[in-house]
Amino acid sequence: MKQRYQNRIELLQGTLDLLILQTLRWGAQHGYGIALAIRANSGDILQVDTGSLYPALHRLERQKLIAAEWKVSENNQRVRVYRLSAAGKKKLAAERSRWAQLSQAIAGILGPAGQESQA
Amino acid sequence: MKFPWGDGEQRKKELSEEISRHLQMAARDREARGESREQAGAAAQRELGNASMIHDVTHDQWAWTWLEDLLQDLRYGARTLLKNPGFTIIAVLTLALGIGANTAIFSLVNGVLLRPLPYAQPDKLVGTTQYYPKGPLVVMRQQSHTMQLVGVSDNKEFNLTGTGDPVRLIGNSVSADFFSMLGAQPGLGRTFHDGEDQPDKDRVVILSRALWQQRFQADPNIVGRWITLEGEDREIVGVMPADFRLPSPKTELWVPLRLDPRDSGNYWGDSYMQLIGRLRPGATLEQARAELKTMRPMVLAAYAWRMPVNSFVNSSVVSLEEAIVGDARGKLLILLGAVSLLLLIACANVANLLLARATTREREIAVRVALGASRWRILRQLITESVLLALLGGALGIGVAVGGLSILKATLPPDTPRLADVALDGHVLAFTALLAILTGVIFGLVPALGASKVDMTTTLKSGGQRSASGGNHRASKLLVVGEVAISMILVIAAGLLVKSLWILSGTSPGFRAERVVTARITPNELFCAVAGRCLAFYDELLNRTRALPGVNNVAAVNGLPLGGGAEIFPGVIEAHPVPDGAKVPMFWEKIVTPDYLRIMNIPLLRGRAFTEADSGADAQAVVIVSKTTAEHFWPGQDAVGEHFRPKWEQQWRTVVGVVGDVREFTITQNSAEWIDGVIYAPYGPHAIRGSGADAPPAEMTLVMEMAGDQAQIAGELKNTVASLNHDVPVSQISPLKSWVGEAMAEPRSTSALFAVFAALALSLGAVGIYGVISYSVAQRTREIGIRMALGARRQEVLLLVVGQGAKLALAGVAIGIAGGLMLTRLMSKLLFGVQATDPLTYGAVAVLLMLVALAACFLPARRAMRVDPMVALRYE
Numbered sequence: 003m004k005q006r007y008q009n010r011i012e013l014l015q016g017t018l019d020l021l022i023l024q025t026l027r028w029g030a031q032h033g034y035g036i037a038l039a040i041r042a043n044s045g046d047i048l049q050v051d052t053g054s055l056y057p058a059l060h061r062l063e064r065q066k067l068i069a070a071e072w073k074v075s076e077n078n079q080r081v082r083v084y085r086l087s088a089a090g091k092k093k094l095a096a097e098r099s100r101w102a103q104l105s106q107a108i109a110g111i112l113g114p115a116g117q118e119s120q121a
Numbered sequence: 122m123k124f125p126w127g128d129g130e131q132r133k134k135e136l137s138e139e140i141s142r143h144l145q146m147a148a149r150d151r152e153a154r155g156e157s158r159e160q161a162g163a164a165a166q167r168e169l170g171n172a173s174m175i176h177d178v179t180h181d182q183w184a185w186t187w188l189e190d191l192l193q194d195l196r197y198g199a200r201t202l203l204k205n206p207g208f209t210i211i212a213v214l215t216l217a218l219g220i221g222a223n224t225a226i227f228s229l230v231n232g233v234l235l236r237p238l239p240y241a242q243p244d245k246l247v248g249t250t251q252y253y254p255k256g257p258l259v260v261m262r263q264q265s266h267t268m269q270l271v272g273v274s275d276n277k278e279f280n281l282t283g284t285g286d287p288v289r290l291i292g293n294s295v296s297a298d299f300f301s302m303l304g305a306q307p308g309l310g311r312t313f314h315d316g317e318d319q320p321d322k323d324r325v326v327i328l329s330r331a332l333w334q335q336r337f338q339a340d341p342n343i344v345g346r347w348i349t350l351e352g353e354d355r356e357i358v359g360v361m362p363a364d365f366r367l368p369s370p371k372t373e374l375w376v377p378l379r380l381d382p383r384d385s386g387n388y389w390g391d392s393y394m395q396l397i398g399r400l401r402p403g404a405t406l407e408q409a410r411a412e413l414k415t416m417r418p419m420v421l422a423a424y425a426w427r428m429p430v431n432s433f434v435n436s437s438v439v440s441l442e443e444a445i446v447g448d449a450r451g452k453l454l455i456l457l458g459a460v461s462l463l464l465l466i467a468c469a470n471v472a473n474l475l476l477a478r479a480t481t482r483e484r485e486i487a488v489r490v491a492l493g494a495s496r497w498r499i500l501r502q503l504i505t506e507s508v509l510l511a512l513l514g515g516a517l518g519i520g521v522a523v524g525g526l527s528i529l530k531a532t533l534p535p536d537t538p539r540l541a542d543v544a545l546d547g548h549v550l551a552f553t554a555l556l557a558i559l560t561g562v563i564f565g566l567v568p569a570l571g572a573s574k575v576d577m578t579t580t581l582k583s584g585g586q587r588s589a590s591g592g593n594h595r596a597s598k599l600l601v602v603g604e605v606a607i608s609m610i611l612v613i614a615a616g617l618l619v620k621s622l623w624i625l626s627g628t629s630p631g632f633r634a635e636r637v638v639t640a641r642i643t644p645n646e647l648f649c650a651v652a653g654r655c656l657a658f659y660d661e662l663l664n665r666t667r668a669l670p671g672v673n674n675v676a677a678v679n680g681l682p683l684g685g686g687a688e689i690f691p692g693v694i695e696a697h698p699v700p701d702g703a704k705v706p707m708f709w710e711k712i713v714t715p716d717y718l719r720i721m722n723i724p725l726l727r728g729r730a731f732t733e734a735d736s737g738a739d740a741q742a743v744v745i746v747s748k749t750t751a752e753h754f755w756p757g758q759d760a761v762g763e764h765f766r767p768k769w770e771q772q773w774r775t776v777v778g779v780v781g782d783v784r785e786f787t788i789t790q791n792s793a794e795w796i797d798g799v800i801y802a803p804y805g806p807h808a809i810r811g812s813g814a815d816a817p818p819a820e821m822t823l824v825m826e827m828a829g830d831q832a833q834i835a836g837e838l839k840n841t842v843a844s845l846n847h848d849v850p851v852s853q854i855s856p857l858k859s860w861v862g863e864a865m866a867e868p869r870s871t872s873a874l875f876a877v878f879a880a881l882a883l884s885l886g887a888v889g890i891y892g893v894i895s896y897s898v899a900q901r902t903r904e905i906g907i908r909m910a911l912g913a914r915r916q917e918v919l920l921l922v923v924g925q926g927a928k929l930a931l932a933g934v935a936i937g938i939a940g941g942l943m944l945t946r947l948m949s950k951l952l953f954g955v956q957a958t959d960p961l962t963y964g965a966v967a968v969l970l971m972l973v974a975l976a977a978c979f980l981p982a983r984r985a986m987r988v989d990p991m992v993a994l995r996y997e
Contacts, residue, residue, distance in 0.1 A: 032142075032143075033143050034142070034143045034146040034147060052143065052169045052170055053175045056136075056140065056143075056175055056178075056179040057175075057178045057181070059179075060136075060182040060183065061182045064182055064183060072135075077149075079142060079145070080142070081139075081142055081146075082139045
């Protein structure tokens with residue numbers, strides 16, 4: 003069963019990493035908070051699967067793109083909070099421009115929406 | 122950084138906390154939006170999914186989990202193997218054979234070629250490739266800046282008298298600093314002091330541990346005792362430990378070289394010996410080689426007479442290991458090559474078993490893929506399983522190797538260099554472990570790649586009964602073809618060697634061995650130095666022996682054929698004067714009494730044999746030459762009446778006869794490459810001595826023609842010799858046939874080894890074909906059923922199945938022939954009387970392999986023939 007989750011991560015990997023890094027740009031946040039932020043910022047379109055989120059967070063932590071520490075929340079509970087590292091910031095910039103190129107390229111191939119029906 | 126598995130538990134705990142906190146926050150948010158506490162909790166739980174799964178997957182991000190996976194794979198693999206005991210036993214046994222054979226041969230290679238010599242700084246030890254007399258050794262010892270050189274004579278024999286029965290011992294003369302150069306410590310007493318190789322100071326001897334124990338009852342006070350060797354008294358100064366085996370494992374004692382320039386014939390001429398040495402600090406092997414070249418002119422200039430200009434020109438310096446091991450290297454490497462081919466066959470067989478099993482496991486694998494296992498994960502699981510299998514095979518293989526090695530040691534000729542050093546040591550075990558792992562990966566990879574590619578949907582839908590595993594089957598056919606090809610190569614190699622042996626044993630060595638018993642009679646050289654004493658001794662001995670019961674006739678010779686020894690000397694042919702400075706022809710001389718040629722049945726081709734009169738002191742000096750020698754020096758002419766003399770004599774000797782060639786040197790060679798001719802001289806005052814000495818040789822071998830095949834005259838012969846002189850040892854009393862047998866030991870052991878390899882290869886190959894054809898029949902049961910339902914006859918089915926196997930075998934045989942043509946060339950040195958491309962051997966082996974293949978197909982074919990169409994069709 004374990005592998006099923008891994009497979010889904012693999013599908014989402016690059017994208018989810020980018021979204022996490024982008025979300026952490028606005029400040030340190032715990033896992034639940036990141037999931038909420040991604041959902042809210044995408045207008046409820048992107049539902050982040052918890053089974054993908056935590057592996058991604060720990061992978062990024064291991065790659066030293068984000069750092070984690072335990073903090074006490076407003077409810078007086080210990081929560082694990084992630085923040086962007088210097089390497090993570092660089093990575094985010096690189097990934098953003100790559101994403102821009104990619105989406106531009108795909109948009110170019112798909113062309114303006116009107117052309118399809120004319121052909 | 123903390124060690125990854127050190128903080129694993131802590132991380133797991135924190136991870137659980139993190140996830141449960143996530144759950145709490147999600148539930149609280151839902152509650153805040155107005156859901157009931159129970160509803161919120163359940164919904165958050167649902168949204169999260171399987172918490173423990175998330176936990177595991179997240180934890181996996183922290184590496185090192187491969188170790189946990191490995192343990193899991195191993196457990197799983199072990200379970201699978203236990204579930205299929207039949208498969209496991211066959212695979213493990215096959216691998217044990219392959220790995221065990223390799224381990225045994227590798228321990229030979231390790232002991233003989235790889236293990237450093239057991240002396241201080243063995244990498245600095247060197248040896249010359251050519252032999253030098255004492256004079257050049259002394260010159261080079263003074264001149265060399267790169268090496269500390271010492272001389273080591275070949276094995277010599279010494280009479281030990283005065284301590285019980287006279288015995289013949291094997292010993293070597295060595296430079297005084299031989300032991301200190303090697304850094305060898307004595308077990309008892311001391312080694313030689315500097316200067317003990319000078320005349321009058323050399324009355325010392327060092328014993329081997331074995332001799333000390335056997336002959337001197339391990340007397341702890343032996344040092345200081347005097348013994349008589351070759352009529353000379355020597356003081357025992359030390360005993361060497363058992364592991365000191367230089368220059369040969371047979372060595373029983375060491376005496377110093379006697380460096381006496383006044384004895385110039387010996388000093389400059391006939392004391393040829395191996396030089397070994399130690400590189401001085403900072404010197405390299407290349408420098409030593411270059412220096413040896415520059416010292417050559419100085420060596421030649423030191424001679425009192427003019428040496429041929431190309432003397433010692435081919436000598437070089439090599440590592441001592443290389444100098445000791447010599448020709449054995451090539452043969453060992455060929456054995457290693459052959460045995461690794463055997464392992465490849467074993468691998469192919471197990472790979473085939475795995476391929477067949479992979480089909481039955483398709484469903485299991487498809488289920489795992491469906492559950493989300495990645496291809497890599499499946500691959501890893503399958504490879505782990507095959508490595509586990511190979512490790513089991515390797516463990517059992519060590520047992521096979523222990524047995525194999527003891528057989529090997531018994532089979533190989535005892536003079537194989539460094540054989541005593543061969544053992545299953547740590548290096549060998551490491552090799553075995555590595556080999557097993559490698560083997561597991563090799564034979565596991567192809568089946569695993571195939572199996573991990575499984576198409577989940579079709580397999581699961583079809584219920585896993587029968588899916589199109591065409592790819593697997595193609596792979597297994599290829600494996601069988603390869604297997605047959607490799608078996609073919611091994612069987613060809615064995616065939617060539619066996620044929621060589623057969624030719625060898627069928628070829629006459631040039632003499633008759635039946636009903637001849639030989640014995641070595643070895644008085645001291647000192648005894649014979651007194652003119653006439655030795656002649657009278659042998660004269661009387663021959664007369665008395667001839668009168669012994671069962672002895673028809675007796676003669677004496679200075680050494681038996683097949684490397685039993687001879688005098689070697691430079692000679693001049695009247696018809697072929699040698700220009701000054703050119704190489705003088707070297708001759709191999711048999712010194713014989715008149716009846717020798719008759720007893721040995723060596724045919725007289727021209728002229729006459731020796732008579733008693735030829736041995737007389739005032740008789741004209743005559744010689745007999747061998748057929749090849751006559752053709753070499755007097756081509757197209759009659760050699761009888763031609764003239765010949767040793768280089769140092771003025772008087773010509775007349776050739777009176779020509780006799781048939783005899784394998785004097787080895788079982789395959791009439792003489793060595795550097796010998797130009799073989800001549801016979803009568804025992805007596807006219808015997809030619811390589812040393813230029815006047816007296817005839819002291820050591821002679823009696824050849825006795827017996828009435829029957831019995832050799833039971835040892836006691837009587839010893840009494841006869843003792844009655845003449847009780848200080849003369851009699852040794853090696855044995856039938857001539859066993860001497861010939863010993864000469865064949867080397868080729869026989871090689872062919873025996875290869876025959877075993879070939880038999881193993883052949884049976885593994887047969888099992889491989891059988892497996893693939895049976896499997897294919899099982900797969901095609903339905904098809905065969907349909908064919909039979911449609912009217913195919915049983916014979917047609919039989920042909921169909923056998924034909925399939927035959928096609929595979931034929932392809933393998935064809936590739937094997939091509940491979941054989943390429944590879945057997947490497948072993949041409951081991952062959953005799955047969956070309957490495959011998960068409961007869963190739964043809965016979967091809968037929969043999971086809972027959973074995975057809976036999977292996979026959980069982981499954983019969984099963985196919987008996988397929989009941991009704992049952993086969995209803996089967997699904």
